[in-house]
Amino acid sequence: MAFHLNKSTEAFNEAKQYIPGGVNSPVRSFRGVGGTPPFIARAAGSRLYDIDSNQYIDYVGSWGPMILGHAHPAVVEALAQAVSNGTSYGAPTLLETTLAKLVQQAVPSMELIRMVNSGTEATMSVLRLARAYTKRSKIVKFIGCYHGHHDSLLVKAGSGAATLGVPDSPGVSDAVAGGTISVNYNDISALTEVFSQYGEEIAAVIIEPVAGNMGMVLPQEGYLAAVREITQRYGSLLIFDEVMTGFRVAYSGAQSVFGIKPDLTCLGKIIGGGLPVGAYGGRQDIMELISPAGPVYQAGTLSGNPLAMTAGITTLTLLSQTPGLYEKLAEKTKTLCAGIRAQGEKYGFTLQYHQLGAMFGMFFTDQPVYDYESAKQSDIGAFNTFFHAMLEQGVYMAPSQFEAGFMSAAHSEEDIAATIAASGYAFAKVAE
Numbered sequence: 001m002a003f004h005l006n007k008s009t010e011a012f013n014e015a016k017q018y019i020p021g022g023v024n025s026p027v028r029s030f031r032g033v034g035g036t037p038p039f040i041a042r043a044a045g046s047r048l049y050d051i052d053s054n055q056y057i058d059y060v061g062s063w064g065p066m067i068l069g070h071a072h073p074a075v076v077e078a079l080a081q082a083v084s085n086g087t088s089y090g091a092p093t094l095l096e097t098t099l100a101k102l103v104q105q106a107v108p109s110m111e112l113i114r115m116v117n118s119g120t121e122a123t124m125s126v127l128r129l130a131r132a133y134t135k136r137s138k139i140v141k142f143i144g145c146y147h148g149h150h151d152s153l154l155v156k157a158g159s160g161a162a163t164l165g166v167p168d169s170p171g172v173s174d175a176v177a178g179g180t181i182s183v184n185y186n187d188i189s190a191l192t193e194v195f196s197q198y199g200e201e202i203a204a205v206i207i208e209p210v211a212g213n214m215g216m217v218l219p220q221e222g223y224l225a226a227v228r229e230i231t232q233r234y235g236s237l238l239i240f241d242e243v244m245t246g247f248r249v250a251y252s253g254a255q256s257v258f259g260i261k262p263d264l265t266c267l268g269k270i271i272g273g274g275l276p277v278g279a280y281g282g283r284q285d286i287m288e289l290i291s292p293a294g295p296v297y298q299a300g301t302l303s304g305n306p307l308a309m310t311a312g313i314t315t316l317t318l319l320s321q322t323p324g325l326y327e328k329l330a331e332k333t334k335t336l337c338a339g340i341r342a343q344g345e346k347y348g349f350t351l352q353y354h355q356l357g358a359m360f361g362m363f364f365t366d367q368p369v370y371d372y373e374s375a376k377q378s379d380i381g382a383f384n385t386f387f388h389a390m391l392e393q394g395v396y397m398a399p400s401q402f403e404a405g406f407m408s409a410a411h412s413e414e415d416i417a418a419t420i421a422a423s424g425y426a427f428a429k430v431a432e
């Protein structure tokens with residue numbers, strides 16, 4: 001039978017009666033690409049299965065966490081065992097120290113680590129800490145970088161190299177947004193200018209060391225080192241938001257790939273193995289300000305939850321103990337990008353392809369993409385046509401030009417070959 005989403009359409013309509021826009025996180029609604037989002041019934045390995053009995057090769061992986069693939073047997077078994085011991089105690093467990101130790105061994109700059117429940121919570125808490133430590137108030141972020149939905153970082157930049165924050169959403173007060181300065185990604189002279197003007201007031205610079213929320217954009221040669229140098233010079237803290245890149249571009253994250261030591265790091269996604277987790281950590285002298293060791297308050301009823309810790313421990317253990325896993329992930333991701341590129345060229349399309357480890361992105365433009373402005377030059381109409389043609393062929397890519405793609409250990413060579421073949425059909429559709 002031809003591809004259809006009849007049951008999903010019905011489910012989406014019903015959901016909208018109870019949930020704003022029918023979803024619990026906006027991009028799931030397919031607003032950017034149009035059409036109906038498939039409602040997912042279950043997932044296993046590299047596949048998603050929807051309620052209309054369609055199946056998809058999944059390159060979203062729940063937006064990053066599912067690096068081992070869905071319902072990995074070891075994770076499922078560990079969770080089944082853990083759940084029978086109770087789901088939350090609100091008291092210390094051995095599991096929390098085990099996961100913190102695994103994270104610390106992988107990312108040595110995180111000398112002390114606090115577990116929270118999401119990436120948003122991690123970046124929100126880390127800013128409070130940075131302000132407290134430096135006794136300064138301003139934060140610098142980069143245009144097109146996303147760090148979660150709390151007020152200080154939900155800030156859009158205006159035009160120009162640097163702009164004092166303008167709220168990106170109704171409800172964010174000017175007072176809060178005004179403390180955030182936005183600068184173009186990969187533009188060190190813009191950052192230098194901001195520091196020469198506000199340097200003594202800047203508590204921290206927060207950056208995605210590889211950007212994944214304007215599509216995937218790599219830092220240019222020497223850029224992160226320059227950011228490190230300037231923050232050090234002015235006594236501001238450098239925060240790497242590795243919620244997406246941690247355990248994704250490499251086991252030890254982007255900081256290991258680029259050889260930069262931030263003062264503080266935020267994690268999420270993979271360290272929760274598909275359950276809700278975030279974490280922040282860094283230099284001991286800074287982290288010791290966190291309550292109850294120090295005066296900076298931060299807490300959570302479900303923080304360090306035993307199920308989430310169990311999924312995280314099992315995932316990180318498998319990732320660290322499977323020989324060649326990251327090399328294989330990178331190789332598969334390269335093969336996928338090269339294959340799609342070749343299909344595109346057959347139909348006369350020159351696109352931008354970016355890849356690092358198990359993370360990738362493609363932009364529908366023949367011009368280099370290095371910041372949000374250049375990312376926005378992509379042909380969104382072409383992307384949308386491509387996206388829907390892939391979906392019909394059973395390939396689930398992120399439903400937006402401005403999101404990254406994720407490979408998992410469960411993707412087989414056959415999955416990749418099928419995806420490349422589907423992309424040929426999709427490019428043909430774009431060319432029509």
Ligand code: PLP
Nearest residue numbers: 118119120146147148243244268
């Ligand atoms: N930081 C980065 C780099 C992210 O990609 C995300 C989410 O995609 C977040 C923070 C927010 O994490 P969460 O959605 O878990 O709150």
